[in-house]
Every structure is written in structure tokens, then in C-alpha cells.
Amino acid sequence: MPDQIRFEDGAAYERMMGAWSQLVGTAFLDWLAPPPGWRWADVGCGNGAFTELLVERCAPAGIQAIDPSEGQLSYARGRIAPGKAEFHKGDAMELPFEDDSFDAAIMALVLFFVPEPARGVAEMVRVVRPGGSVSAYLWDMLGGGFPMEPIQAELRAAGLDPVRPPSVGVSQMDALRQAWIDAGLDDVETTEITVSRTFDDFDQFWSITTSIGTSRSLLSSLSADEVERLRERVRARLPADAAGRISYEARANAIKGRVPVAG
Numbered sequence: 001m002p003d004q005i006r007f008e009d010g011a012a013y014e015r016m017m018g019a020w021s022q023l024v025g026t027a028f029l030d031w032l033a034p035p036p037g038w039r040w041a042d043v044g045c046g047n048g049a050f051t052e053l054l055v056e057r058c059a060p061a062g063i064q065a066i067d068p069s070e071g072q073l074s075y076a077r078g079r080i081a082p083g084k085a086e087f088h089k090g091d092a093m094e095l096p097f098e099d100d101s102f103d104a105a106i107m108a109l110v111l112f113f114v115p116e117p118a119r120g121v122a123e124m125v126r127v128v129r130p131g132g133s134v135s136a137y138l139w140d141m142l143g144g145g146f147p148m149e150p151i152q153a154e155l156r157a158a159g160l161d162p163v164r165p166p167s168v169g170v171s172q173m174d175a176l177r178q179a180w181i182d183a184g185l186d187d188v189e190t191t192e193i194t195v196s197r198t199f200d201d202f203d204q205f206w207s208i209t210t211s212i213g214t215s216r217s218l219l220s221s222l223s224a225d226e227v228e229r230l231r232e233r234v235r236a237r238l239p240a241d242a243a244g245r246i247s248y249e250a251r252a253n254a255i256k257g258r259v260p261v262a263g
Contacts, residue, residue: 014047014075016211017109020147021049023195024252025108028137029057031191032256037061038103041127042085043092043120044110048076055084064097066090093119100129107136109252111176112165121183130261134185137193137254138171145251147197151209154233158226160218173253185257193254198247202235205246 036059042051045065054060063085067073073087080087090096092107092114105124107114114120124134139146141164146152152162169175173190180188199205210219219227238246 014049016208017147018047018049020195020197020250021046021109022053023197024137024193024250025050025053026057027193027195028108028135028252028254029053031193031254032133032135034058034104034133038133039101040064041095041097041102041105041124042066043095043105043107043124044113045073045076045087046109047072048079048085048087050106050108051076051085052079055080061103062086064088064102066092066095068092093123095123095127097127099126101127102132103129104133104135107138109138111136111179112138112141112167112169112171115166117167117170117179118182121179125183125185125259128259130259132259133256134180134183134259135254135256136176137252138176140173140192140251140253141165141168141171143172143251145194145253147250148209149250150237150248151230151234154230154237155218157233158230160222162218171253176253176255180255180257183257184260186260188255188257190253190255193252194249195252196247196249198245201244202238202240202246205238206231206234 039061040054040063042054042063042065045051045067051063051065054063065076065085066088068089068091070089073089077087088096092110093116105128111117111120128134155162170179177188177190238248240246
């Protein structure tokens with residue numbers, strides 16, 4: 001069983017999680033309602049799925065995006081027009097930016113991968129100007145909101161519990177809110193975001209959903225018969241419509257707060 005979760009292939013990530021990321025990211029930006037002209041820090045930008053939304057929807061004055069995976073960054077650079085964003089390899093717990101450099105910092109589907117979430121939030125607070133926005137959203141993994149949940153639930157039932165992100169507890173709304181309060185942020189607000197995705201048929205769902213992450217690693221350790229039994233159990237969880245399409249929902253917890261203004 002894998003002992004950690006890594007996403008190094010930007011194209012493979014796009015096929016599975018990129019589509020989910022843009023669905024939830026769009027809903028998140030509707031809720032955040034940022035004004036145009038902000039300078040953004042996109043922390044844990046991955047393959048640029050959310051960065052692209054910032055470019056398309058928010059008329060940013062600038063975007064500095066950071067991620068630890070060079071493979072993901074390479075894909076991100078290819079999807080964003082030159083001059084719209086700058087991409088850097090780096091650590092969410094040690095952002096390579098000066099204090100008060102941005103109007104907003106965001107972690108999109110990232111905070112539960114940060115080994116010390118409090119340090120990650122503190123770094124976002126440090127680089128955002130007083131009065132600026134610090135926000136995040138992440139899959140409600142412990143509440144069954146993860147897009148891979150239909151498969152992972154059956155893996156768990158078979159005694160093959162997929163590895164969770166190292167800080168999965170922060171995905172719970174109460175823990176997320178407490179992290180923002182502990183960081184000293186003002187005007188903290190939270191919301192749940194539910195999105196739905198439709199696949200042409202079960203085969204398309206299965207192929208895409210098992211293409212990355214620990215589910216793929218676990219499936220590779222099973223025999224062909226075990227994989228087929230698992231497929232049929234998952235199929236029973238996801239009844240198709242009259243045209244054979246598979247639709248289901250995923251859910252994220254989102255939060256925003258404001259860096260205090262002195263005085």
C-alpha cells in the first residue's frame with residue numbers, strides 16, 4: 001500500500017481531478033466574489049486548474065502560483081497564456097514571497113496535504129496585506145464528499161483503506177474554522193459547496209476515476225478477479241440513467257477570512 005499521495009503527472013491529474021477542481025472552483029469564486037485587480041497567491045496550484053479560473057474570471061493584476069511538483073507546474077505553464085501568471089516550485093509552509101505582497105491568498109484543494117496546516121495558513125496570512133483575503137476549500141473527505149468516494153468506500157469494505165492526506169482532519173468544517181480563528185483572521189465565514197459530474201457511462205467513470213492517486217495503486221495490487229468484483233460493487237452504487245450516464249455529487253468545505261487591519 002502506498003504511504004503517501006503524490007500527483008506528478010499534470011495531464012493525468014487533469015483527466016480525473018482537473019474537471020472536478022474547476023467545477024468546485026467556479027462555485028467557490030461565485031461565493032468569494034473577489035473584485036477585479038487583485039494580486040493573488042495561488043498556493044498549491046497543482047496543474048493550474050484553479051489558476052486558469054482566476055485568469056478567466058477575476059481580471060487579476062497578477063498571480064504568483066506555487067507547487068512542489070515540477071510535473072504539475074510544467075502542465076500549468078502550458079495552459080496559462082504567457083504573462084498571466086508566474087509559477088514557482090516551492091513549499092506551502094515556506095512561501096518565497098515578501099510580507100504583505102498580495103491582496104489575496106488561496107489554497108484550492110490543498111490544505112489537507114500540508115503536513116502542518118497551521119504553518120500553511122500562517123504563511124498565507126504573512127504574505128497578504130492588512131484587509132486582504134485568505135481563503136481555502138477542500139474536499140469533505142471524512143464526510144464522504146471526495147470525488148473518489150464511490151470507489152474508496154468499496155475499497156474500505158474490502159479491507160483496503162486508501163491512504164488519506166496527512167492532515168485530513170482539517171477538512172472538517174469545525175477544524176477548518178478553528179484554523180482560521182487561530183491564525184487571527186477576522187470576518188471568518190464558511191460554506192459547503194456541492195457539485196455534480198456526469199460520465200457517458202460506467203466504463204468512462206471507472207477509467208477516469210481510477211487513473212490517479214492511491215485508488216490506482218491499490219487496484220494494481222489486486223488480481224483481475226478482485227478488480228472485477230470491485231467494479232461490480234461500485235457499479236451497484238452508481239445506477240445509470242436511461243441513456244447509461246453516471247452522475248454523482250462531491251462536496252467541499254470552504255472558508256474565507258480577512259487579515260486584520262491595525263488600529
